[in-house]
Amino acid sequence: MPGSGVVEVIGIALLRVRYLSKHLLGTLAQ
Structure with missing residues (x-):
């Protein structure tokens, strides 16, 4: 999943x- 990093950053x-x-x-x- 290439978008997992973006989701993590948004969550933080x-x-x-x-x-x-x-x-x-x-x-x-x-």
């Missing part, structure tokens, strides 16, 4: 966005 990027958004929301809440 989504996890990073989730983590960053949670962190930003936490800092804004304070």
Whole structure:
């Protein structure tokens, strides 16, 4: 599957966005 690498990169990027958004929301809440 040639597209498996792309899917993996997209998955990692989504996890990073989730983590960053949670962190930003936490800092804004304070």
